[in-house]
Amino acid sequence: MLPVVDKPLIQYAVEEAVAAGVTELIFVTGRGKRAIEDHFDKSYEIERELQARGKAALLETVQGIKPAHVECIFVRQPEPLGLGHAVLCAQKIIGDEPFAVLLADDLIDADTPVLAQMLERFDHYHCSLVAVEDIERKHSRSYGVVTGRPWDEHVFRMSRIVEKPEPDDAPSTLGVVGRYVLMPGIFDHLRALRPAPREEWQLSDAIQSMLAAEQVLAYRYTGCRFDCGSKLGYLQATVDYALRHPELRDAFGAWLRERAAPVANLAAVDADDAGTAATASIAQTAVVE
Template sequence: MHKPIRKAVLPVAGLGTRFLPATKAVPKEMLTIVDRPIVQYVVDEALAAGIEHIVFVTGRNKTVIADHFDRAYELEDTLKSRNKGAALELLEKIRPPAGSTSFTRQQDPLGLGHAIWCARDIIGAEPFAVLLPDVIIKSQVSCLKQMVEVYNDHGGNIIAVEEVPDDQTHQYGIVELAETINERASRISNMVEKPAPGTAPSNLMITGRYILQPEIFDLLGRHETGAGGEIQLTDSMLELMGSQSFASLRFDGESYDCGSKAGFLSANIAYALDNPELAAELVPLLHTMLADRPAGG
């Protein structure tokens, strides 16, 4: 029987420089996809997978994230006085249960591996999930829930992957597969960060969702730096692969890299089109805008 996945780490300390000046005073995780901040989608995914406790690894000027998941007494009192029951119910729905969130600080920008290591004392000696908040995954079943189902059957470490065109593999972390577990999951024998064009072992990129065993903390705690002079999660996963099993899951869903402007805008359009009222207004506007653009523009 495998220990259950009860906790998740969300590294939210990044500066969001690609979205300046919007992120000068507003964390990139709080930029909105339609009517909810990016981080809300990621938290919803974790909760839908049965996560009981979420650890936010924050940096300076990120207190608004904690405020978002807290009570807003003045706002709630105003909504009550104005009989805005639907809005009040929405705020209640997005607030995690009391005591189910923790916030710890990454004082220095030393990389993703270091950010995860900062959560070590809160996670403790149990397996945990990592969800990168730059990536939101649109799916019928929570991506992390799909991963937890594979973990419950096979244990070990699980990484979410998805296919990318062969000519783009050099832009991502790519996994090398070993034996097949089922139609969507396979054992991993290697991971290569941004392989040179034409050398990738597969076309499956690492998508920003992980289930990891707690032994990863000992490896991250060595503070050995890799690419960019940062403590890289991939380096420690590769070392852990020597003693523990790693599996990939080709999840059912579509990811949006909201750390890029194109991905952020694509996510807004995709989620807006899911709303019948918005879609009724948006689709004609998109058609008109596209028709007015010059060919190839």
């Protein structure tokens, strides 16, 4: 499990869900992901040891990984066939109830958790919602992209969603991020997809089908997202969260300023003499280090 500072990414997602009032968590896992189950299991030995040593703060942290009122259920996805297939794997547990989907790779820092923002809109509109953000058109190949007409503040009534379109074909610059609140009718549309063997079941395709039967809204959330599925996004999240960590921020901030100073100085030199090959060579070396 990939950590950001002192928590695995999936822990941040769970904390967001719990803060939004969720009490039942369904983890769709695959081969080699037993560590997720172990992480959210009760650690009797560790808790006894911490209690015996008087480590009250650490004991509270361990016990807070999964609050007592929250139930965790684990479902195995036999093959990595995409997000739509993963959602379908949880159908028997979800039943005929609305549900939320959170992708842990999308780490979103927000004063009000994004899922809580979405559930507030769901309580008002009683329909499916997908979270979106403004993206650069050149990045459309990495997103589901939606279009629709303004419906309320930060809310759009969707008319179309396209999975990873070419920039010239993208219907807008509203890209879907890893937060959804879905009505149970989505399962009918997922089962109707019938992709070719070993091809992914796209949740976006099922949502597009759903648009013909019921209203789906896009919600432009308030917050700062880090795409931890990419190297750059993961590094940005690590730095940002470390600079706000009460035990790390001062020492890490000092180290970061010291580390960044040579790069900043070289960038200034390069700006003064952009045509000098030697300067360019030095700058490249400094960045690599």
